[in-house]
Amino acid sequence: MTSKKVIELFYDVVSPYSWLGFEIMCRYRNVWNIELKLRPAFLGGIMQGSGNKPPGLVPNKFMYMTKDLNRLAQYFDVPLQPPSDPFEAMFKKGTCSLSAMRFVAAVQEREKGGDKQVEQVSRELWRRIWSEDKDITEPASLSEAAKKAGLSDGEIKEVLQMSTSKEIKDKLKSTTQDALDIGAFGFPLVVCHVDGKPEMFFGSDRFELMAHCIGEKWLGPQPGKSAAKL
Amino acid sequence: MTSKKVIELFYDVVSPYSWLGFEIMCRYRNVWNIELKLRPAFLGGIMQGSGNKPPGLVPNKFMYMTKDLNRLAQYFDVPLQPPSDPFEAMFKKGTCSLSAMRFVAAVQEREKGGDKQVEQVSRELWRRIWSEDKDITEPASLSEAAKKAGLSDGEIKEVLQMSTSKEIKDKLKSTTQDALDIGAFGFPLVVCHVDGKPEMFFGSDRFELMAHCIGEKWLGPQPGKSAAKL
Numbered sequence: 001m002t003s004k005k006v007i008e009l010f011y012d013v014v015s016p017y018s019w020l021g022f023e024i025m026c027r028y029r030n031v032w033n034i035e036l037k038l039r040p041a042f043l044g045g046i047m048q049g050s051g052n053k054p055p056g057l058v059p060n061k062f063m064y065m066t067k068d069l070n071r072l073a074q075y076f077d078v079p080l081q082p083p084s085d086p087f088e089a090m091f092k093k094g095t096c097s098l099s100a101m102r103f104v105a106a107v108q109e110r111e112k113g114g115d116k117q118v119e120q121v122s123r124e125l126w127r128r129i130w131s132e133d134k135d136i137t138e139p140a141s142l143s144e145a146a147k148k149a150g151l152s153d154g155e156i157k158e159v160l161q162m163s164t165s166k167e168i169k170d171k172l173k174s175t176t177q178d179a180l181d182i183g184a185f186g187f188p189l190v191v192c193h194v195d196g197k198p199e200m201f202f203g204s205d206r207f208e209l210m211a212h213c214i215g216e217k218w219l220g221p222q223p224g225k226s227a228a229k230l
Numbered sequence: 231m232t233s234k235k236v237i238e239l240f241y242d243v244v245s246p247y248s249w250l251g252f253e254i255m256c257r258y259r260n261v262w263n264i265e266l267k268l269r270p271a272f273l274g275g276i277m278q279g280s281g282n283k284p285p286g287l288v289p290n291k292f293m294y295m296t297k298d299l300n301r302l303a304q305y306f307d308v309p310l311q312p313p314s315d316p317f318e319a320m321f322k323k324g325t326c327s328l329s330a331m332r333f334v335a336a337v338q339e340r341e342k343g344g345d346k347q348v349e350q351v352s353r354e355l356w357r358r359i360w361s362e363d364k365d366i367t368e369p370a371s372l373s374e375a376a377k378k379a380g381l382s383d384g385e386i387k388e389v390l391q392m393s394t395s396k397e398i399k400d401k402l403k404s405t406t407q408d409a410l411d412i413g414a415f416g417f418p419l420v421v422c423h424v425d426g427k428p429e430m431f432f433g434s435d436r437f438e439l440m441a442h443c444i445g446e447k448w449l450g451p452q453p454g455k456s457a458a459k460l
Contacts, residue, residue: 058282075442
């Protein structure tokens, strides 16, 4: 048995394409011989640091993205539903995912080795903004998401406190800087470590190529279903 | 037997991702039950008309694209090799693909119903700019590409003359406008007509989703090879 390939996934819950990428990678962590490392980071910092602009500022691109997200969500079986005002969600709330991502970083710090809670809290935050059209900026919103993710009241209180600490602010900054240093200009960003070399994949549309690069097989967005059909 | 689904492919030979999309669609025209319509257009007009900016203006994005193109070209088995100065090829020559695309439009006009010559001339132009690092702006360059594509000297002379006529200029303008009206903001753009409704796909990374939408099967970028393996 060969050793597991390490794959890092950089994401921000404000990014709908990150949600798609996140669910695919979570599904494949048990299908491919990989060790998935979740790297919650801050997309706002990536855009600023790389000098990139949100794609939705071009009207035709924005309309396409809405359609594309709908189609992909259905095909990937992810309950993503663009909010009533996707522009506001992506750009105004976008600048406000900082507290949400600090919260996720705090969950990860508290969880130490594990990442079950990080996975679930991230998913619940995506569900709020990208499925239920709810806020993700207020502490009460973050608590609610964490509660749904299964954290106890005590744990939530602790995480909320941690999330405003210098330690956690620095942690999120440092993860974001790691992504920039690797060459990020947006999220999701998947970094596969193959034979000591990092192979970087941007977006949620390179999984087949990624599988090819790491010597695994792409079984479609729902590998469980495909495997059952084979 | 159900009637063939019409699929339009809008492209410009200055766009390397268009080359990848073009080769895939040309391979699948005989695998899927489709009628492929080649729609050579002018990317410069799309960028201007939609207000979009070339992706390579962000340094991290530009570096990623170079890497991404190399990996995809290998996986798709398309002899694409970024030229010595890809930035110049994409942006400076980019503004100069106008005469090349008028030339392609003229080939198509002359060919009437068929599109064998359009296919071959387009491929030879891509090969020049995106594989051999050669010019595509001078009449001599266009002639050379057409010669390699199998056109006779007489045909080439005729096409060169046609390509500066008002009729061909208007034809290219009108195809570009068609793409803008559908919602284009870049190339390649594939428009699948499914049950009378156009489904638009941007880029060279939605083939699996496209197959799903038109009720066909995605067999990877080299369907011949995959089919042989099955």
